Amino acid sequence: MQDESLDGIAIVGLAGRFPEGRDVHALWRDLLDGVEMIAFFSDEELLESGVDPTVFQNPNYVRARGALGDADYFDAAFFGHSPHVAALMDPQHRLFLECAWAALEDAGYDPERYAGRIGVFAGESMNTYLLNNVLPHIQMVASVDSLQASIGNDKDSLTTEVSYKLNLRGPSVTVQTSSSTSLAAVHMACQSLLSYESDMTLAGGVSIHFPEKAGYLYHEGGATSADGHCRAFDAQSSGFVNGHGAGVVVLKRLEDAVADRDTIYAVIKGSAINNDGAVKVSYMAPSVDGQAEVVAQAQMIADVHPETISYVEAHGTGTNLGDPIEIAALTHAFRVQTDKT
Numbered sequence: 001m002q003d004e005s006l007d008g009i010a011i012v013g014l015a016g017r018f019p020e021g022r023d024v025h026a027l028w029r030d031l032l033d034g035v036e037m038i039a040f041f042s043d044e045e046l047l048e049s050g051v052d053p054t055v056f057q058n059p060n061y062v063r064a065r066g067a068l069g070d071a072d073y074f075d076a077a078f079f080g081h082s083p084h085v086a087a088l089m090d091p092q093h094r095l096f097l098e099c100a101w102a103a104l105e106d107a108g109y110d111p112e113r114y115a116g117r118i119g120v121f122a123g124e125s126m127n128t129y130l131l132n133n134v135l136p137h138i139q140m141v142a143s144v145d146s147l148q149a150s151i152g153n154d155k156d157s158l159t160t161e162v163s164y165k166l167n168l169r170g171p172s173v174t175v176q177t178s179s180s181t182s183l184a185a186v187h188m189a190c191q192s193l194l195s196y197e198s199d200m201t202l203a204g205g206v207s208i209h210f211p212e213k214a215g216y217l218y219h220e221g222g223a224t225s226a227d228g229h230c231r232a233f234d235a236q237s238s239g240f241v242n243g244h245g246a247g248v249v250v251l252k253r254l255e256d257a258v259a260d261r262d263t264i265y266a267v268i269k270g271s272a273i274n275n276d277g278a279v280k281v282s283y284m285a286p287s288v289d290g291q292a293e294v295v296a297q298a299q300m301i302a303d304v305h306p307e308t309i310s311y312v313e314a315h316g317t318g319t320n321l322g323d324p325i326e327i328a329a330l331t332h333a334f335r336v337q338t339d340k341t
Contacts, residue, residue: 007269008254008268011249012252014250016245017095017099019038019066019243037243038064038065038066041064041214046213051215062216062226062227064225065213066242067243068245072091085152090127093161095206095208096124096246097162099206103249109250119170119172119201120163121186121188122204122206123155124155124206125206125209170200171198179315182204201250202250203251204249208244225237225240228241237323251268270302286326286329291326292333306334314330
């Protein structure tokens, strides 16, 4: 008989890279200390990045972004890439490969010695490196195999490149669901474990935009912040600020993690995924009904009563439209089983 207390998915390893080169430990410390991880750029930095002065001198231009600062760093030789091929690769591929390796190392697993099947589920943002750095120097591409250059810049190759370089033999699936990509990848990775098509999975995502040191034009009523600061669920909020980073978690069935004496950071008791279809004011707008439905479904799958939940990690866009809808959706979902506030 299976011990129901061992139902769930264990997070046994993690790695990430965040603004100004922070790893997961530095990120946690800065979150505890309330450190804002958004950089504001000078005229000189914007000029060096190639931003047109007529753009950044616009009064609506916000000089803010959560930039990595070291997105051009990569140990090409360690992963068997020539410097020239590595220079043509989307840095999102490079960073995700590094984080995948680091996450497995954090979990204490060498894929060459692990007998089970390791799957990879992840996604990335639009490849702006190709547009801004590779295509303007097309002669560089002509000096290498064009297929190799395209593979290194194709979203579809993100996970299979990791599976190839690290010799991982489980499913390798690129996930693209816009801002929910990384969590959708975690959900799919959990399903792969629960169906026993994988024995361990890597799940996550990566997002870097080029040029790194660049801001954006603010448009009233849009999703981005008017002043470069994020204030989710605050009366002064006006939107979000784009940031760069990557994150990977290593997942195993909880019963296996316990049996293998793994370090367990946390347990995923259940997850759910849906889409709100056309029941909303616009394509970009969220839906109260859609969000409430998926939250309630996740609680049901996890067999977790809402009165036992003491903390909710929100989407928290900081927009005048999104924040109230998210609060309303959470309220509706919790009200299915409790009247407590």
